[in-house]
Amino acid sequence: MGNVSDIIVVGGGIGGLAAALSVSNETDKSVAVFEQAPEFGEVGAGIQLAPNALEVLDRLGVKEEILKHAVLPKRLVLKDVYTAKEVAVLDLGEGFQKEFGQPYIVLHRSDLHRVLYEACQRKGNIQFFTNQVIQTAEQDDNTATIINQNGERFTAEAVIGADGVKSNIRKLFIDDAPVNSAYVAYRGTLPIEEIAGNDNFGLDDVIMWIGPNLHLVQYPVRRGELYNQVVVFKSYDTTVEDWGTPEELTRRFEGSHPQVENALKFINRQFRWQMFDRNPIENWTTGNITLLGDSGHAMLQYLAQGGVQALEDAFVLGEKLKEYNTYEEAFKAYQEVRIPRSAMVQTTARKWGEIIHAEDPITIALRNHIFEKHQPTDYNVVDFLYGYFNKNYQRVK
Structure with missing residues (x-):
């Protein structure tokens, strides 16, 4: 097809759309977003967005x-x-918002995606292509080219690979595979009316029920009209393709608190997500091609930072493109900021998973003892995540 825009973004998820919006806000570059699905949308359920x-x-x-x-x-x-005892609490009220300058919110992923998509549509210099499974990218002097499943070629000045945990663009940098965590997630939302008057559901909090090698997360989304639940457990047989079955879910949660057993009745067991992340890598950039979001740093969701880190990527990328004259300089400067930060969050998410899923009784007792000493308004423990942006990117007044 030839030249389609100044910059091509491969992947129309949350990270890809945020990148397109950031580039459009900060530069005069035109953007084309290539999405493999037949239409722009987001599957899944709730998402937590920290400050x-x-x-x-x-x-x-x-x-x-x-x-x-x-x-x-x-x-x-x-x-x-098993006991429903509160092990640890973080207060998200006025003190939290004052500390970090922003609130903590939860919403449906599709609502976040739609707002980003509509903002991109209003821009006028962002165009969209669907049914595009991009196989690879290549470049010569001043152009970068992507090739789709039909062998069609699209060129631009630069390419941003935001094509997820199974990224094809990542293959330009490293021949690695997603890392199987052996954990599986069942996610879904239900109308709030279905649980109205049911004391087993907390409508004001984000609740994470934790136990050995398993957890359940609950919170309301869409202005409180829907209730989101995510059930996660470690499968004990990942040698078969359909590991993490509904039957195993039932077995793994046997003996849990009645509130949890009741909540599990509302879980849709048809859809499951086998959970993979990636190992951090030292380079995402070659010439006029770079990575963003899960393609660069797919992570386990235990810190609720996967989408958030893609948003951070998008902002920094726009800033660096505004700051530097060439894509190569801008992309190198971008990854110098983003690789250490995202790698730290990736590895911390893995460690946090080990902490909340601990199975050794002594480890659990020690963890709970430390948690119990934590005050709900002591925000130092999350400052490395939530406070990072304001400390490092002061607003220009």
């Missing part, structure tokens, strides 16, 4: 629109899956 995400969305100009679809929970709560 570092809200700060990016604010700067991208979409925060107020997103807040229309969100719920602002009062607390993050860790509960014991």
